[in-house]
Amino acid sequence: MIRHLLILIIALAAGLGSLVAAASTAQRRDVDLRGYVNPLATTELPFRVPRPGVNVELTQYGDEELDEQLGRMAAAGFTWVRQSFRWDEIEPAPGEYDWQRWDVIVEAVARHPELELVAVLVNAPAWAVDRRDSAIIPATPPDDPRYFGDFARNLAARYGDRIDVYQIWDEPNLTTGWGGREPRAADYLALLRAGYHAIHSADADATVIAAGLAPTTEQGPLNISDWRYLEDLYALGAADSMDAVAGKPYGFDASPDERLVDEGTLNFSRFVRLREIMVAHGDGDKALWASHWGWNSLPDDWAGKPSIWGSVSATGQIEYTLAALNRAEREWPWLGGMILHHWQPDAPPDDPVWGFALLDPDGNPKPLLEALAAREQRGASNGHFPAANAHARYTGVWTFGPLGADIGWIQDSRFEFTFEGSDVGLLLREDDYVAYLYPTVDGQPANALPKDANGNAYIVLTSGSLSPEFNLVPVATGLDSGAHTLSVVADRGSDRWALAGFAVSDGDLAEPYERQIRLALVSAAVSGLAAAVFAMALHLRRPLRP
Numbered sequence: 001m002i003r004h005l006l007i008l009i010i011a012l013a014a015g016l017g018s019l020v021a022a023a024s025t026a027q028r029r030d031v032d033l034r035g036y037v038n039p040l041a042t043t044e045l046p047f048r049v050p051r052p053g054v055n056v057e058l059t060q061y062g063d064e065e066l067d068e069q070l071g072r073m074a075a076a077g078f079t080w081v082r083q084s085f086r087w088d089e090i091e092p093a094p095g096e097y098d099w100q101r102w103d104v105i106v107e108a109v110a111r112h113p114e115l116e117l118v119a120v121l122v123n124a125p126a127w128a129v130d131r132r133d134s135a136i137i138p139a140t141p142p143d144d145p146r147y148f149g150d151f152a153r154n155l156a157a158r159y160g161d162r163i164d165v166y167q168i169w170d171e172p173n174l175t176t177g178w179g180g181r182e183p184r185a186a187d188y189l190a191l192l193r194a195g196y197h198a199i200h201s202a203d204a205d206a207t208v209i210a211a212g213l214a215p216t217t218e219q220g221p222l223n224i225s226d227w228r229y230l231e232d233l234y235a236l237g238a239a240d241s242m243d244a245v246a247g248k249p250y251g252f253d254a255s256p257d258e259r260l261v262d263e264g265t266l267n268f269s270r271f272v273r274l275r276e277i278m279v280a281h282g283d284g285d286k287a288l289w290a291s292h293w294g295w296n297s298l299p300d301d302w303a304g305k306p307s308i309w310g311s312v313s314a315t316g317q318i319e320y321t322l323a324a325l326n327r328a329e330r331e332w333p334w335l336g337g338m339i340l341h342h343w344q345p346d347a348p349p350d351d352p353v354w355g356f357a358l359l360d361p362d363g364n365p366k367p368l369l370e371a372l373a374a375r376e377q378r379g380a381s382n383g384h385f386p387a388a389n390a391h392a393r394y395t396g397v398w399t400f401g402p403l404g405a406d407i408g409w410i411q412d413s414r415f416e417f418t419f420e421g422s423d424v425g426l427l428l429r430e431d432d433y434v435a436y437l438y439p440t441v442d443g444q445p446a447n448a449l450p451k452d453a454n455g456n457a458y459i460v461l462t463s464g465s466l467s468p469e470f471n472l473v474p475v476a477t478g479l480d481s482g483a484h485t486l487s488v489v490a491d492r493g494s495d496r497w498a499l500a501g502f503a504v505s506d507g508d509l510a511e512p513y514e515r516q517i518r519l520a521l522v523s524a525a526v527s528g529l530a531a532a533v534f535a536m537a538l539h540l541r542r543p544l545r546p
Contacts (some may be wrong), residue, residue, distance in 0.1 A: 001075055005084060010403045012328050014429070021127075024143075025164065025516045025517050026336075026513070026517055027281075027308045028513065029510060029513035029514075030519075031259050031371060032259055032268070032513075033331070033509055033510055033513075034259065034260075034261055034272055035269070035271075035272030035276075035317050035331060035332060036331040036332075036509055036512070037331075037332075037334060037505045037510070038047070038505055039333045039382060039383050039384055039504060039505045040425050040471070040472065040474055040477075040503050040505045040508075041424050041425075041508070042163070042284075043283050043427065043470060043471070043472050044279075044284040044333060045199070045284070045285065045333055045334055045383065045384045046244075046285055046286055046287040046381075046384070047384050047385060047386045048333070048380075048383035048385050049078075049093035049287065049337060050079035050080070050116075050337070051325075051335065051337060051338045052077050052078045052079055052080070052084070052338060052340075052372075052377075053078055053079055053080025053082060053330070053337045053338060053339035053340065054073060054078050054080070054081060054339060054340045054341075054342070054358065054480065054541045055082045055291075055292060055339055055340065055341045055342045055529060056073075056082065056083050056342070056343045056344075057342075057343075057344070057346040058070075058081070058083050058086075058105045058108075059101060059105070059346070060150075060344075060346040063104065063108070065110065066108045066473075067108055067366070068106070069114060069343070069344075070109060070112045071112065071255055071420070072469065073115060073343065073516070074112050074115055074230050075373065076106045076358075076369060076372055077372065077373060077375070077377055078115065078116050079114065079115065079116055079337070080115075080165075080337045080339050081109060081115050081116070081117055081118070081120040081343075082117075082120060082124050082167075082291065082337075082339045083105065083117060083119065083120065084120045084123075084170075085102060085119045085120060085121055085122070086123045087122065087123050087124055087125060087128075087148070087151050088124060088125040088126070088138075089101070089123075090102060090151070090155070090193055091125055091151055092125055092127075092529055093127060094123075094127055094128075094147075096148065096169075097154065099158065099318045101282050102151055102159075103353065106119075106159050106162050106163065107162075107167075107281070108294055109162070109480065110162050110249075110502065116140040116165065116211075117162070117163050117165070117222055118161075118165045118166075118167055118291075118337065118339065119155070119159070119163050119165070119166050119167070120150055120166075120167045120169075120170060121148075121151070121166060121168055121169065121195060122138075122139060122169055122170055122177065122387045123139060123140070124140050124141055124147070124179075126306075128142035128143065128144070128147045128148070129141075129142060129143055129179075131256075132441055135184065136380060137180055138179075139169075139171075139176065139178060139179045140178075140179025140180070140181070141178060141179055141181075141187065141188075141191055142171075144193070145190045145194035146194060146376055146534070147189045148191055148194050148195055148198075149194035149197070149198035150198070150341045151168070151194060151196070151413075152168075152195040152198040152327075153198035153199065153202050154201050154202075155202060156198070156201075156202035156203040157201075157202040157203070159278060160202055160203030163206075163422055163439075164205070164207060165204075165206070165207045165209065165337075166195075166199050166206055166207070166208050166209070167208075167209040167210075167211065167212070167246065168191065168192050168195040168196070168208065168209070168210060168211055168242075168297050169188065169191060169211040169212065169293065170291075171190075171210055171211075171212060171213065171214040171223045171248075172188040172211050172229075172446055173185075173213050173214055173223065173225070173226055173229040174214050174216065174223045174224075175222045175223060175282070176220075177211075177214065177543070180257045180274060182220075182221045182222065182336070183220075183222075183223070183224055183229070185224075185229055185232035185233050185236060185238075188211065188233070189233060189236050189237075189238050190244060191327075192210055192211070192238065192241050193238075193241040194279075194415065195208065195242075196208045196241040196242060197241070207244060208241075208243050208244075209242065209244040209246050209289055209291070209336075209395040210233070210238070210242040210244070210245050210248040210268060210464040211246065211247070211270060211517070212247060212248050212289075212291030212292060213226035213229055213230060213246065213247050213248065213274070213346060214226060215247070215248055215249070215250060215266050215268075215270055215321045216228075216238060217263065217264050217266065223470055224330060225278065226247060226248075226264065226270075226272065226274065227264065230245065230247075230274055230277050230278075231277055232445070234281040236279065236546070238480060239281060239282070239283055243286065243301060243381055244286050244287045244288070244289055244325060244336055244520055245274060245278055245283070245286065245287075245289070246289040246290070246291040247274045247289075247290065247291070248290065248291060248292040248293060248335075249268050249269075249271035249272050249282065249289065249290050249293045249324075249485075250268070250292065250293055250294065250295070250296075250309050250341075251264070251267065251268045251293070251295040251310075251320055252266045252295075252309055252310040252355050253265055253310035253311070253312065254267040254268065255268075255320060255323070255508055256268040256269075256320055257321045257323060257327065268324055268327075271288070271290065272287055275288050275334055280421065284334070285397065287334060287335065287336030287337070287444040287469055288334055288335060288336060288338075289336035289337050289338075289339070289497050290328075290335065290337070290339060291337075291339050291340040292339065292340075293338065293339070293341065294317075294321060294323070294340050294341045294467070295309075295310075295312045295316065295317045295320045295356075296309040296310060296311050296312070296317075296344075296354050296355035296356055297311060297313060297314050297316070297317035297356075298311050298352060298354070300357040301393050302352075302355075303350070304349065304350030304351065304352060304354075304455070304509070305350055305351060305352050306462070307329065307352035309352075309355070309356075311355060314366075314368075316367050316370045317366060319387075320369060321340075321371070322371060322372075324373065325338070329378065329381065329382060330382060330506060330509070332446050333382050333383035333384065334413060336434055340356075340358070340372075341353075341356045342356045342357055342358070343358050343359060344357055344358070344359040344361075344363070358372075359368070359426050359543060368498065378420050379418060379419060379483060380393055380417070380418065380419040380420065380502070380504055381419065381420040381421050381504055381506065382421065382504060382506055383502055383503075383504060383506060384427065384502070384503050385417075385501055385502045385503075385504070386403035386404065386413065386500075386501045387400065387405035387499045387500060387501050387502075388400045388404075388405065388504075389417065389501075390419055391417045392415055392416065392417045392418075393411070393413045393415065394414070394504070395411075395414045395415070396408045396412060396413030396414055396490075397409060397413060398413060398415070401497070403429070403497040404427075404429075404498075404499050404500040404501060405499040405500070406494060406495065406496065406498070406499075407435070407490045407492070407493040407494050407495070407496070407498055407500075408490075408494060409494045411491070412489055413489075413490045414462075414487065414489050414490065415487075415488055415490075415499075416485055416486065416487045416488075417481060417485070417486045417488075417502050418480075418484070418485050418486075418488065419461070419483070419484055419485075419502070419504045420483050420504070421479070421481075421484075421504040421505055421506045421507075422477065422478060422479045422480070422481060422484065422485070422506055422507045423474065423476065423477045423478070423479070423504070423505040423506075423507060424441065424474075424475050424476050424479075424484070424486055424489075424503065424504050424505075425472050425473055425474045425475050425499040425502070425503040425504075426439075426459070426472070426475055426499065426501075426502060426503070427472055427474050427499075427501040427502065427503060428459070428461065428468070428470075428471055428472075428473055428497070428498055428499065428500065429469070429496060429497055429498050429499075429500060430461050430462065430463035430464075430468075430469045430470075430471055431461075431462075431463050431466075431467065431468045431469070432462065432463065432466040432467065432492065433461065433462060434460075434461075434462055434492065435460075435461040435462075435490070435491060435492040435493030435496065435498065436458050436460060436461065436490075436491040436492065437455065437458065437459040437461065437489070437491070437493075438456050438458050438488065438489045438490075438491065439458075439459065439475050439476075439486060439487065439488045439490050439496075440457065440486075440487050441476045441484055441485070441486050441487075442484050442485055442490075443487075445457035446475045446476045446486075447460055447476050447477065447478070448474045448476050448477050448481065449473075449475060457475075459475075460474055461473065461493055470500065472503055474524055477507075478507075481506070486502075
């Protein structure tokens, strides 16, 4: 009797322990993987763009040095060069434009095909601001957003064939980013909306990014939390006036692997909350750009102004920066450009912004730049890619457009897609029509698909509902890490724009946690069953009352 009771207690304790372990693992999963998305688990992701970028001030260089510096940026592996286009310098008087300096910059970048400009439109000229306001300082917005719209339209009309990405203002959630005025989301939205529609009227294919929001825990009135400010923008209807959102995931003093996402904490992981706000407002298919990021590192004998971004050692700066790049690559397929701060500031020598610089004031590379240049660049990995991309090759007759790729009318239209990862899928438009795709990976039938009588893996493009559907179809999973080639032969399907894009993943990061949770729940169930058996045995062994 006592032995059975003891076993019952042990079984109950084991079951309870297993349930606690399952709950603990689930909690650890939610903390460790907050912000993570498996690209093969959703269609709600933006298409990947090249990640590496750097903030620049190209106006400080003469023509020859400008070309030299741009060449160094390209050699270091950067794609995006984020340059401010200052309205007050370009249009010093109403309707009078001075494009000379900016023409030189745009033409110089165009000579380096590896590089692309992100044009940041900032700083209203004095004539666009009420002259009774004596506090006209850089970043002051115009009194009438229509003035800004005219400027943005003219800039896009002039450079639209060479600039694809524009950003409207910078840090409007701070007083310093809003000309010394109290920042209000409604005021910025008026400016954003004017710029967005003006740019698209001149350059329909442009990407217009909202201003990079400064990370701050303040709640106003002088500075407003980046989280709250973005919430306010969405509440005011900003979703239809931006193609992407931007934040500034500085690391401050913390490691990029610190997972705390908290309103009162400034760290790299804070950026995740901006993405969550976007998803909550139905904007999960837009990219979130990092318009500034990095760790500040000042020398031990620094005698200049203190850093507002914290400071780490030079070694720590390198380790944290590389770790952040790896984390973003593995966990954040929703990320747009990741634009490091800064190439070489045009700033006084006592300005702590030099703690971010990749070049010292004399133009010599710092160790961080050398580490970035040595970092291996991956191919297509962890994300969604449009049908037309640098890693895809097509043969036969294909047509390309905003919807993706349309299968040609001839037989055996084919494509290949080279990727790095363990899983790959296709983003497909299926409908009430008959057509087939026959995929292989590295010459073998794709392992996640059914096979026909001849052993060929295949996809039927007829939708299950016989109505238009947009689906992500896993093609192969569990591949060895490294580079692979997906080859697909199309059989019919023209005029259907079946192929929208590709999805690549290194595997589901949540799976190890899920496995532990399943084991713990099975253990709890077994313990519960054992407890029930011994409880029944105890009940049967109880003496009957006379």
